[in-house]
Amino acid sequence: MPNKKKRRIERPTIHPRNRYSENPPDFAALASLYPSFQPFVSCSRDGRRSSIDWTDFNATRELTRVLLHHDHGINWWIPDGQLCPTITNRSNYIHWINDLLSLELFVRSGGGPAEKVRGFDIGTGANCIYPLLGASLYGWSFVGSDVSDVALEWVKWNVDSNSHLVELIEIRKAGDGLPNSGGDVESPPSDWDKNGYHGPPVLVGVVGEDERFEFCMCNPPFFESMEEAGLNPRTACGGTTEEMVCPGGERAFVVRIIEDSVVLKESFRWFTSMIGRKANLKALISKLREAKVTVLKTTEFVQGQTARWGLAWSFMPPNRKAVASLVPEKNNCSFMLEGLPRQCGAIQVLKAVELFFLANCSSCKLDLASFIVSITVSQEHVTAILRDDQFNFDESAISQHNSEAPNNSCSEENMCFRVSVFEQIPGTLLVRGSLSNKNSPISGSFSAVFQHLEEALKKEFTENAIKGAELELMVPAVCPEGQ
Numbered sequence: 001m002p003n004k005k006k007r008r009i010e011r012p013t014i015h016p017r018n019r020y021s022e023n024p025p026d027f028a029a030l031a032s033l034y035p036s037f038q039p040f041v042s043c044s045r046d047g048r049r050s051s052i053d054w055t056d057f058n059a060t061r062e063l064t065r066v067l068l069h070h071d072h073g074i075n076w077w078i079p080d081g082q083l084c085p086t087i088t089n090r091s092n093y094i095h096w097i098n099d100l101l102s103l104e105l106f107v108r109s110g111g112g113p114a115e116k117v118r119g120f121d122i123g124t125g126a127n128c129i130y131p132l133l134g135a136s137l138y139g140w141s142f143v144g145s146d147v148s149d150v151a152l153e154w155v156k157w158n159v160d161s162n163s164h165l166v167e168l169i170e171i172r173k174a175g176d177g178l179p180n181s182g183g184d185v186e187s188p189p190s191d192w193d194k195n196g197y198h199g200p201p202v203l204v205g206v207v208g209e210d211e212r213f214e215f216c217m218c219n220p221p222f223f224e225s226m227e228e229a230g231l232n233p234r235t236a237c238g239g240t241t242e243e244m245v246c247p248g249g250e251r252a253f254v255v256r257i258i259e260d261s262v263v264l265k266e267s268f269r270w271f272t273s274m275i276g277r278k279a280n281l282k283a284l285i286s287k288l289r290e291a292k293v294t295v296l297k298t299t300e301f302v303q304g305q306t307a308r309w310g311l312a313w314s315f316m317p318p319n320r321k322a323v324a325s326l327v328p329e330k331n332n333c334s335f336m337l338e339g340l341p342r343q344c345g346a347i348q349v350l351k352a353v354e355l356f357f358l359a360n361c362s363s364c365k366l367d368l369a370s371f372i373v374s375i376t377v378s379q380e381h382v383t384a385i386l387r388d389d390q391f392n393f394d395e396s397a398i399s400q401h402n403s404e405a406p407n408n409s410c411s412e413e414n415m416c417f418r419v420s421v422f423e424q425i426p427g428t429l430l431v432r433g434s435l436s437n438k439n440s441p442i443s444g445s446f447s448a449v450f451q452h453l454e455e456a457l458k459k460e461f462t463e464n465a466i467k468g469a470e471l472e473l474m475v476p477a478v479c480p481e482g483q
């Protein structure tokens with residue numbers, strides 16, 4: 001079994017394009033350039049390490065101010081007590097959105113990639129952090145929305161103080177009606193109330209019918225009450241009730257974004273949100289499946305002791321060529337499952353392979369005597385498998401599909417392959433896939449499908465237990481608003 005230290009090293013960390021991934025901020029160097037930062041910096045005795053007191057709001061705010069100025073050329077300030085963003089964490093979300101845009105997964109009416117990227121930041125806050133970073137890192141233009149008067153006053157100050165970005169950032173008050181509409185707020189359908197969010201409009205009623213955006217993003221108010229938000233003794237990120245709390249907490253808020261996305265499915269290429277709790281992530285993924293999204297993606301943002309998740313979805317038709325050409329064609333693929341507990345042998349893994357494909361209504365035949373599962377998938381199955389990022393080995397849900405699974409023969413247009421499982425040494429299994437009909441028009445997807453199987457099995461058999469235990473421990477130590 002791997003030891004705890006090793007597990008921590010293996011956790012995903014900062015985005016590779018984040019400027020701080022290789023070179024964390026040098027507090028002493030910044031203090032020498034910015035005298036206002038000096039009082040907050042302390043150095044180790046040997047003078048090699050410098051740090052700040054993370055429990056001091058003034059220190060974290062001054063750090064954010066000097067980093068934005070020094071590394072991004074941005075003038076920035078927020079009043080006492082407002083939510084203070086950490087630049088590393090917020091940049092990770094921006095870089096992930098750029099990854100999504102680079103995927104070019106969708107059919108574009110205009111041909112090539114979008115030249116001008118326009119995004120929508122739901123709840124931009126007094127700090128206006130996402131539009132400022134997105135505009136300075138990638139030149140994107142933004143509409144930022146908020147409901148709080150204090151936020152709107154300061155976001156205006158922050159935008160106006162950066163003349164080079166003013167043209168790129170427009171701010172809207174959610175609830176004031178659509179731009180140029182005379183101030184009428186579109187009332188949401190009555191059944192939305194059942195979701196628990198009773199606040200002002202989020203997207204519907206704020207985004208105009210003819211407006212088009214490449215993406216929306218959101219760091220939602222996470223909590224249902226300030227008591228729930230609690231106080232994290234290890235950091236001081238600030239955050240007022242208006243910024244941190246909404247009826248129903250983050251789950252209700254993001255459910256509202258999902259409901260709105262169904263109405264505005266043509267207006268955005270990607271809908272995204274940051275999620276603060278893993279339990280909410282799972283519930284929201286189910287909600288998205290019900291909404292019949294075409295693509296669903298998740299990521300984990302880890303910084304120090306804090307874990308957050310990114311959730312992205314779309315209703316655009318995926319570009320099949322792009323999906324099929326994600327990986328080069330291969331006839332044989334394999335991977336190892338290592339560090340398995342005693343009770344997880346070849347039989348359990350073979351059954352999990354069968355569940356994985358049955359869940360997507362593929363046709364499967366499990367032969368326990370020869371340790372082989374034979375699988376037939378159609379183009380639709382491939383699309384379903386590739387868009388499912390969070391496969392759940394929930395047998396009850398799958399047994400329902402089981403009886404519905406069509407018996408696809410290995411006709412020319414289907415892809416047929418076999419998955420075999422071999423025990424190497426106790427606790428280590430080799431999983432091998434062999435393509436039977438490489439002339440199938442969808443055989444180019446074989447490696448991608450097999451890679452999805454690998455990720456799902458590794459998550460189920462080797463990562464889940466470890467991560468579950470770690471996350472339980474980490475939750476109480478995180479900053480309440482998602483730093």
Ligand SMILES: C[S@@+](CC[C@H](N)C(=O)[O-])C[C@H]1O[C@@H](n2cnc3c(N)ncnc32)[C@H](O)[C@@H]1O
Pocket residue numbers: 083084085122123124125126127128129130145146147148151174199200201202219220221222242243244246481
């Ligand atoms: C957690 S803060 C995020 C602030 C900033 N984006 C950040 O990441 O630091 C959530 C923000 O959402 C705003 N908000 C709450 N309900 C909203 C709504 N219906 N539409 C737009 N913004 C809303 C709050 O006023 C608050 O500024």
